Amino acid sequence: MEDDAGERSSFVIGLIENRAKEVGVAAFDLRLASLHLSQYIETSSSYQNTKTLLQFYDPMVIIVSPNKLAPDGMVGVSELADRFYATVKKVVMARGCFDDTKGAVLIKNLAAKEPSALGLDTSYKQYYLCLAAAAATIKWIEAEKGVIITSHSLLVTFNGSFAHMNIDATSVQNLEIIEPLHSTLWGTSNKKRSLLNMLKTTKTVGGSRLLRANLLQPLKDIETINARLDCLDELMSNEQLFFGLAQVLSKFPKESDRVLCHFCFKPRKITNKVMGVDYARKSQVLVSSIILLKTALDALPLLSKVLKDAKCFLLANVYKSVCENEKYAAIRRRIGEVIDEDVLHARVPFVARTQQCFAVKAGIDGLLDIARRSFCDTSEAIHNLANKYREDFKLPNLKLPFNNRKGFYFSIPHKDIQGKLPSQFIQVLKHGNNLHCSTLELASLNVRNKSAAAECYIRTEVCLEELVDAIREDVSALTLLAEVLCLLDMIVNSFAHAISTKPVDRYTRPEFTGKLLLSGIIAHEFGYNGPMAIDAGRHPILETIHNDFVPNNIFLSQASNMVLIIGPNMSGKSTYLQQVCLIVILAQIGCYVPARFSTLRVVDRIFTRMGTVDNLESNSSTFMTEMKETAFIMQNVSQRYLIVMDELGRATSSSDGFAIAWSCCEHLLSLKAYTIFATHMENLSELVTVYPNVKILHFDVDIKNNRLDFKFQLKDGARHVPHYGLLLAEVAGLPSSVIETARNITSRITEKEVKRMEVNCIQYQPIQMAYHVAQRLICLKYSSQDEDSIREALHNLKDSYIHGRL
Ligand SMILES: Nc1ncnc2c1ncn2[C@@H]1O[C@H](COP(=O)(O)OP(=O)(O)OP(=O)(O)O)[C@@H](O)[C@H]1O
DSSP states (O other): OOOOOOTTTEEEEEEEEOOOOOEEEEEETTTTTTEEEEEEEESSSOOOOHHHHHHHHHHHHHOOOOOOOOOOTOOOOOHHHHHOOOOOOOOEEEEEGGHHHHHHHHHOOOOOOOBGGGGGHEEEEHHHHHHHHHHHHHHHHHHHHEEEEETTTTTEEEEEGGGGGGOOHHHHHHHHHSSSSBBBBSSSTTTTTTTHHHHHSSSHHHHHHHHHHHHHHOOOOOOHHHHHHHHHHHHHOOOHHHHHHHHHHSSSOTTOOOOOOOTTEEEEEOOOHHHTTHHHHHHHHHHHHHHHHHHHHHHHHHHHHHHTTTOOOHHHHIIIIIITTTHHHHHHHHHHHHHHHHHHHHHHHHHHHHHHHHHHTTTTTTHHHHHHHHHHHHHHHHHHHHHHHHHHOOOOOOOOOEETEEEEOOOEEEGGOOSSSTTEEEEEEEETTTEEEEEEHHHHHHHHHHHHHHHHHHHHHHHHHHHHHHHHHTTHHHHHHHHHHHIIIIIIIIIHHHHHHTTTSBBBOOOOTTTOOOSSHHHHIIIITEEEEEEEOOTTHHHHTTTTTTEEEEETTTTTEEEEEOOTTTTSHHHHHHHHHHHHHHHTOOOBBBEEEEEEESSSSEEEEOOOOOOOOOOOOOHHHHHHHHHHHHOOOOTEEEEESSSSSTTTTTHHHHHHHHHHHHHHTTTSSSSEEEEOGGGGGGGGGTTTTTEEEEEEEEETTTTEEEEEEEEEEEOTTTTTTHHHHHHHHHHHHHHHHHHHHHHHHHHHHHHHHHHHHHHHHHHHHHHHHHHHHHHHHHHOOOHHHHHHHHHHHHHHHHHHHH
């Protein structure tokens, strides 16, 4: 639709809730003509799930019902919209518009696929909230835009958000997925330093929107992830295919997705209301859409040529479903019957206007030909007028720019005007080194030129009526083409581009455990709870800034599902936590990752508590925010989650903070989720004496000349770095007398602590080792390795045990 251009959001969201904490969401994408339905129980009183969805969709309109149905203690989605999305247009529709029965009928009629494929027809009563939201949303769109949605044209997904990895809104900020934090880890805020900005080399608006959507909701389906990874394998090993595809994609208009979906919306029959809303403009959009569609269809044979020999499933499937699809050639033939072959899509406004006026072949409509003549005459008169002014007023550098709003105007360099501008020139505006202006004569010619163009558009629309109806019959083919172009743009221009611009093997393909093991006991034991191992992983963004970025490993498994990382300030803890999460996200969007090797299990949800984000809710102290975020994690955690906690408990008294951190760790250790916990509290390493499934690591630091020398290297076990806080405080410029006093106090405390830790470690090491041996033996029991490999593994295990390397 014409008013959803550019990268502005194109989502209209209907929201409704009941008193049982259930929320129904219908998110309608006007650009892609798709509708995404979700219904879920809101788990927190601060609406974390709803906020996450709203952040994901970034709506331009939120539709809510007037009555407050929120459960006690919750503000209600309507107020949520007011508080957090004050700049987004809010529409309140009568409760009756949220009609679930009507929603079900609409979905049945409008969805491109049978609703049974969505699980809606049999059990829709259960999902009445999202259907009610859908009814209201569709009603608003049809009324507001003056359109009727074409039957069986909508791409409908159900429960969309939960078929994907869930990253809550706070974690999106903490991990700097979309935008860098104001106080970034690296000092000044820089737009380049978010994962989205790093990957945003897509060439189309649809491609970058798909990329954003993927980063906010990575995939969970291993088959789809692997299909993308297979595609990247092929692109990386076949340069001709990679460059060929990149080149062909550039031949498709940037706005292909929006235009292809234009045909899903059928304008209502002309009513006074619609006539009043610049009817000519609507006709112009239609003509421009047809020209864009022609340009896109003309590029399809080139795509077929490049993809003909592609091997991977994804590209072969695109070839089969799009390139070999007869429907596109048929549509192109129909377009050729009415539209002039030479007409091209143009971005320069006046060229585009001329192409649109001359789109339909000459001789098809007499009135159109007359309107064109008038358009040409007025355009010529305007150019003649400019020539006349150049000569009469001695203004050889007078230019005649055009924009859609103003029409033609004059642009005169300031330096060419000796004294005053002649009085004929009106509406004078300074614009850089030029003056922009008009004259009465130009204004009158502009009006005539514009109305001649408007007449052309309206007549053209009449000529295109049959063609447009024919195109609408195959609208699902156009939606498919739009989807495919966005996906290819993301994979080729973003993923493959990012990998290929790095030195060879900097990015590698992640492996996923789970699929192969999904049978019987092995699936149960290891499939869903397979290990997460990253060898020589790097931070995808920071490594581009630091030439000497130090890679680090991680290993999490059922036997060791928590890693506790200890290290002084500035040693690299927060960077490491971010790094692991970003690698998991990259892997689950189907991209290679910055690591030498990685084996991952699919993560359902990432939770982070990193303490760097400003609190959005007023009246919450740093500590309360920290506790609220932690409570949210604790209440929602389940086994395939990845939890990342940075310095929990630092915002209160040290004893309470330690107690909270310890008990949170104990709680998390009792679950199957994987947790990475970074802390300054060295005493927390004593957890290892009680829980064999926690692994302690530390960031290596040397002390040279009373200065900390950071190695950024993770090492096994805990290491006590004496007085690192004092050393850093000294560097920061605290007076030496203050430092001296502080040093005396801390040395007395820490000596005692260290001794106690050493005793405990020695005492509990054998228990730890026995536990790890047992776990590895269980793994070996279920492994499918041959006898020799098992023998070798047992040998290695024995060696590791003897040398205390477990
Ligand atoms: N692996 C690495 N290789 C190179 N430099 C790194 C690495 N990790 C971190 N750094 C550098 O160290 C700086 C500090 O890292 P980070 O903020 O992660 O430390 P921290 O231990 O979390 O500190 P604090 O405890 O004070 O929050 C980063 O800004 C980055 O410049």
